[in-house]
Amino acid sequence: MLRWLDRFCHWLAATPLSQALQSETWIVPALQTVHILCVALVFSSALLIDLRIFGAVSRAQPEAGVAARFLPSLWWPLPVLLATGSLLISAEPARSLENPSFQIKMALLVAAIAVTYAYQRPLRHDAEYWHRTGQRRHAARLVAAASAALWIGIILAGRWIAYTQE
Amino acid sequence: MIVENALVWLQDTAIATAIREGDTLFPWIECVHVLSITFVVGSIAAVDLRLIGVSSRDRPVSRLTAEILPWTWLAFAAAAASGGLMFASKAVQYGGNTAFQLKIALLVLAGVNMAIFHLVTFRRVGEWDAASGTPAAAKLAGAASLAIWIAIVTCGRVIGFTMVDLPS
Numbered sequence A: 001m002l003r004w005l006d007r008f009c010h011w012l013a014a015t016p017l018s019q020a021l022q023s024e025t026w027i028v029p030a031l032q033t034v035h036i037l038c039v040a041l042v043f044s045s046a047l048l049i050d051l052r053i054f055g056a057v058s059r060a061q062p063e064a065g066v067a068a069r070f071l072p073s074l075w076w077p078l079p080v081l082l083a084t085g086s087l088l089i090s091a092e093p094a095r096s097l098e099n100p101s102f103q104i105k106m107a108l109l110v111a112a113i114a115v116t117y118a119y120q121r122p123l124r125h126d127a128e129y130w131h132r133t134g135q136r137r138h139a140a141r142l143v144a145a146a147s148a149a150l151w152i153g154i155i156l157a158g159r160w161i162a163y164t165q166e
Numbered sequence B: 001m002i003v004e005n006a007l008v009w010l011q012d013t014a015i016a017t018a019i020r021e022g023d024t025l026f027p028w029i030e031c032v033h034v035l036s037i038t039f040v041v042g043s044i045a046a047v048d049l050r051l052i053g054v055s056s057r058d059r060p061v062s063r064l065t066a067e068i069l070p071w072t073w074l075a076f077a078a079a080a081a082s083g084g085l086m087f088a089s090k091a092v093q094y095g096g097n098t099a100f101q102l103k104i105a106l107l108v109l110a111g112v113n114m115a116i117f118h119l120v121t122f123r124r125v126g127e128w129d130a131a132s133g134t135p136a137a138a139k140l141a142g143a144a145s146l147a148i149w150i151a152i153v154t155c156g157r158v159i160g161f162t163m164v165d166l167p168s
Helices: A003-014 A016-023 A027-053 A063-075 A077-091 A093-097 A100-124 A134-160 B002-012 B014-021 B025-052 B061-089 B091-095 B098-127 B136-162
Strands: none
Touching (some): A027 A063, A027 A077, A027 B025, A027 B061, A134 B025, B002 B061, B002 B091, B091 B098
């Protein structure tokens, strides 16, 4: 592994914050519980929007309405995920930062956020944006498929962190 | 004694042994479990929050449950199947794990709460379906469901930390 990353992990593990998080055995599972509950909200919201784009759920309500209903519960848990995730990293830096599963997870996360934002942005000014042309309808389905695949990948990579430690 | 024997028999089956002894089978089954349970909990939370009166208030409750719950049940079936396989792989140890026992008890409780809601409160859903305000019984059912599912996830995480030789 990269030497600077290794040094950073050692430094982080020695900080008072990291020491405090490691001092009680219940802290890490408690943080993981909050983390996974927020993952549940984000993943379900994303999947329900994606399923609607494919016409598999909530067909009685327009796509933009479903997006407006579930996008808030996709975005607002993200700061909580960032906070609990950062604390989990601080508690065991090498377990995550130097872990290939964690690195893949972060790359997928950036892509998932970009894809979600790309879908949401045009809807702000035009609720019918993704329905105006056949090409856009097609693009929306691609976005939905990518979103579902990325969020599933994020959860899989997250679980594999426990199994791919150095 | 009968239970003990049954658990030993279960974990000695070929499939349980394969999961226990394989290098990657257990983590992949765990992945399916986490994926399905996150959708179960998240989608149930969407319904619970509507019942409590926090979100989707402009959508009739019956429509929300009709469009979301079939997917929730599909995910629940996947969670139960993957959970059953993980349980089988170390049946004796899981059977004696307090967090596991509590989790199963909470699942039963979630089922009872849901049954009461559907058989009593939801029967007269026509009277309050489209209203943004819901009756107290519906709010109570939603709040209880949320609390129970949060406790179920908590127990699930604790199991990972109280089982011997299971990575957290």
